[in-house]
Amino acid sequence: MIGQIIFIIILGFAVYLFSKNAAKVRRNILLGKDTDRSDQPALRWKTMAKVALGQTKMTKRPVAAVLHFFIYIGFVIINLEVLEIMIDGIFGSHRIFSGPLGSLYSVLIGSFEILALLVLISCVVFLIRRNILKLKRFSGVEMKEWPKSDANYILCIEILLMTAFLTMNAADYKLQTVHFGHYLAAGSFPIGSLIAPILPNGPHVLAGIERGCWWFHIVGILAFLNYLPYSKHFHIMLAFPNTYYSNLNPKGQFTNMxxxxxxxxxxxxxxxxxxxxxxxxxxxxxxxxxxxxxxxxxxxxxxxxxxxxxxxxxxxxxxxxxxxxxxxxxxxxxxxxxxxxxxxxxxxxxxxxxxxxxxxxxxxxxxxxxxxxxxxxxxxxxxxxxxxxxxxxxxxxxxxxxxxxxxxxxxxxxxxxxxxxxxxxxxxxxxxxx
Amino acid sequence: MTELNIPTMAQMVAEGKTPDILFWVGCAGSFDERAQKITRDICKILQHVGISYAVLGTEESCTGDPAKRAGNEFLFQMQAMMNIEVLNGYEVKKIVTGCPHCFNTIKNEYPILGGNYDVIHHTQLIQQLIDEGKLKAEGGESFKGKRITYHDPCYLGRGNGVYEAPRRTLEILDADLVELKRCKSNGLCCGAGGAQMFKEPEKGNREVNMERMDDVLQSQATVVAAGCPFCMTMLSDGVKHADKEGEIRVLDIAEITARANGL
Incomplete structure (x- = not known):
């Protein structure tokens, strides 16, 4: 019960703080002069679907495109799991979707795990590209100090979140096999089951790890949400309106004054x-x-x-x-x-x-x-x-x-x-x- | 070779005739010696296929493109409105330009100021004439088997999405066509755009046209096809600086077409 109250308070505070900071960014954007981008809505939706949702312009650099696609799709799909975590957090339930979804739940959890691993690997490769291979694209006078750290923070946070998510699942899986407490068999864990052997065997320690990771993961996500308005990572949201309001004229055409x-x-x-x-x-x-x-x-x-x-x-x-x-x-x-x-x-x-x-x-x-x-x-x-x-x-x-x-x-x-x-x-x- | 007859709009109107298309020559095409040759080749092609055309001659003035790219919107609009007055006065409907900058400006930036025309670039016209069977590649210089590459002008390619028409004009030559490393939407600028043609480059470690020369040399092409008088200047200078004048020719697509047809 106390857990639920703490969760609701953290969630409420995180959402409040994010709305406040997002509103600040919105206000800053609206400090700009007016320009009309309301014409041709059908073409605008299509452009957004292609460029932001479909990521068509990423394909020019195939390696980055594939790795980015893993992180993108992982982010979008794992959000379903975050929804379950939110509901569990508020109502004190455990894996509430497992009942209604039946066997589909196993498929979902299984694919979340695989995606989480792909996200983790992609982030590691991205870190290597930035800091060890030192790709030229990531350097330049403007890429010192905060912008440089910002990129690394984002990747490290994502690695931590995915590690917590997979460790949580691994502990859960291990507890399910010994039928401990409310940890009833639910979901399939292609990655978690591989991590499980390295975790300790005591059910109480395992339950502690599972809860610890659960809290770390969800509080981490809420904290990350609040990091967005200060970071280049805000693109995950603004990419959509920004492509919707794209310039639809030929690129050679400059604005008329x-x-x-x-x-x-x-x-x-x-x-x-x-x-x-x-x-x-x-x-x-x-x-x-x-x-x-x-x-x-x-x-x-x-x-x-x-x-x-x-x-x-x-x-x-x-x-x-x-x-x-x-x-x-x-x-x-x-x-x-x-x-x-x-x-x-x-x-x-x-x-x-x-x-x-x-x-x-x-x-x-x-x-x-x-x-x-x-x-x-x-x-x-x-x-x-x-x-x-x-x-x-x-x-x-x-x-x-x-x-x-x-x-x-x-x-x-x-x-x-x-x-x-x-x-x-x-x-x-x-x-x-x- | 037949005598070139270049009708002006004023003459045509005086004779009570209306040409099908206006050939917008552009400043480079009018004054730059190298570009003048291209201008004459475009006229030869028009005359060869029997299109009824005219030029504005001394009534033509700068479209205002370099002023607009450099930030001088006043000067641009002054030029635009004066040109539009002349064009509308002659009730011009269709325009072919010899320069991607004129093409872009008249096609995209004149309509809002009252100038609405059907504008095409000369490489598009040549492609259409080839498709209609009116232009071939016979009776002149043979480009058969020659290694030819094409440099995309920014204002034709990225600026207006015209990538295929110029390439199609080269297909008829039965040549060994090769793409530059950076081509089509990834094409590298020659370095002249944005009014750079008319100023000293900012401080750097290299000229843009020499960077482009790397791509040209890597392609091992012996002919670089161009479609813009400014690219022509930059690429020709690049070939000169790379000491490859004997090996690499830079030719406009109009010149290639005229030569292939012995015009």
């Missing part, structure tokens, strides 16, 4: 009456709050896998630009802005901005706008849009483009071509022979 359209139309036709496009604080993006909520959602969805950076032509050739860093900087900055609001009220202004404090101009001007990063992202994140928006700020608000680009602008404006040729000579090619 309606505020500029109004000014240009007024310039070309003095009788033009501009439509009201809402408040325009500035052209382009200087700080994270100038971005759209979708850009910010993408920043929180990023799991720092580095596929973007590893295919970026600028990064490959040693330039400063790393698309992953663009996303991480955006997330860190909007989190900082959110914390400032929390501490000092909503009108607080600090002396930092996303541009310059976090992202340097050298990074932005290294981009070739080739869309490789956008294509590579397994959850449809678009670093290029943020880069372009910041270029817009630098060019249109500050007139601080590199001198050579200013020359190019001047040529386009005066000659209708990016080079210094006269528009009158535009058909000269027709006169030349090959």
């Amino acid at each position: 309606a505020s500029v359209t109004n000014e240009v139309k007024a310039m070309l036709d003095p009788s033009f009456v501009p439509e009201n496009t809402g408040e325009v604080s500035r052209f382009g993006v200087k700080d994270a709050t100038d971005l759209t909520w979708k850009n910010l959602m993408e920043a929180y969805t990023c799991t720092e896998c580095g596929r973007c950076t590893s295919v970026c032509p600028a990064n490959i050739t040693g330039k400063l630009l790393s698309p992953r860093k663009i996303m991480m900087d955006t997330r860190d900055r909007i989190t900082e802005v959110g914390n400032n609001i929390h501490k000092h009220g909503k009108d607080h202004v600090d002396d930092k901005t996303l541009l310059d404090t976090y992202i340097t101009r050298e990074e932005l001007w290294a981009c070739t706008s080739c869309n490789a990063c956008v294509e590579a992202c397994p959850v449809n994140i678009n670093p290029l849009e943020i880069i372009t928006e910041m270029r817009r700020y630098i060019v249109m608000e500050e007139s601080q483009a590199p001198a050579s680009l200013n020359n190019m602008f001047g040529n386009v404006e005066n000659n209708g071509a990016p080079w210094k040729y006269s528009q009158a000579d535009r058909l000269n090619w027709a006169e030349k022979g090959n």
Whole structure:
């Protein structure tokens, strides 16, 4: 009875704390500017089903795809077992699904065990890839300190959780074979039965191990749930809305600035009456709050896998630009802005901005706008849009483009071509022979 | 070789004619000497198959693409609206471009500003003409058995999902077609996009086109097929820097097609 009460209190507290922190992330995302992503719902559901649920973009790197698939499917399916654990915890029952599900229960528990082992092995391989093989994709200036530890913490926590789950099952299995107490035969334990021989034989010690692991596993899961909003691991939830709200236009198509359209139309036709496009604080993006909520959602969805950076032509050739860093900087900055609001009220202004404090101009001007990063992202994140928006700020608000680009602008404006040729000579090619 | 006759839209209209398609030449196609050859080859192909076409000539102006990629939305929209006025004035319906950047800009970024046209890239047109049996590969240079690879321009490939049409134009050559290590959606940029063409590269340890040259050399191709005047510049420079000018030719798909047909 006391166990039940303690469980309910822990569960309630964990859910409360998670909702509070998830709401903070949601509030931070909504600090972004509005953008309409409500069109074509059917196509949006399809994109989400394919990209997030079906993980189709993961397949470009087969080894990571298979290992990640084990962890993903393990996470989704083992949640059924967590549901049983929750009910058992609240009502003080033991393996409550075993009765109603009959022989299906054995199949389920058996497959949970196999999945748990696959998750465990995958996490170990991932740790080896990160820390021993030191895959290039997981390094880089942005992958020091917290991001580096974050990745390792996640993998270690998952290994611990799976170990506790399998040990719990092993003790349960051993207790079932000696018909101890309420441990009646329920479930099949393909992995647990292999671990059982190394556990002690005393039924009371075994029951202690079983309970200990049960508590460790479920409290661990609840603690892990509360780790998510502080971690890149939040992608397990945000991947779904983020792919639903994907950009559905061709990747080559950059956004149109309606505020500029109004000014240009007024310039070309003095009788033009501009439509009201809402408040325009500035052209382009200087700080994270100038971005759209979708850009910010993408920043929180990023799991720092580095596929973007590893295919970026600028990064490959040693330039400063790393698309992953663009996303991480955006997330860190909007989190900082959110914390400032929390501490000092909503009108607080600090002396930092996303541009310059976090992202340097050298990074932005290294981009070739080739869309490789956008294509590579397994959850449809678009670093290029943020880069372009910041270029817009630098060019249109500050007139601080590199001198050579200013020359190019001047040529386009005066000659209708990016080079210094006269528009009158535009058909000269027709006169030349090959 | 027949005399090239390049009609302008203004001439056509003066004669009371409406061409079926407008050939948007682009700035590189108009002014860059290497790209001018490609422009003339596109005209030769159009003339050869008897398509009624015209160019804007001196009425054409930059689409605004480099301005837009560099962040100058004002300049882009100014250019776009002036071009749209000209195009709509001539009631243009269909456009073929010689450059993936013009193609992307007119196709995707002009509609919201009032310019709605059916836009294709010249490699798509060539593929259609081959499919219709109007273009073959006979009467000119033979590419039979030659090792040819194709470099995907970002704004044609990833930008607009056009991967197959350019490849299909090469299939007719009976050549030894080989893919680069990074191709199609994984294709590596030539280094010119995003207005990089018009500025010095940022500090790094290598040029992007030399990184791409690794893929080209590894493929052991003797012909690199291109579909973009900027890729053409970067790839040609890459071949030069790698000291492979005698061994590797960089040719636009229009040039390959024109040569194969002796145009």
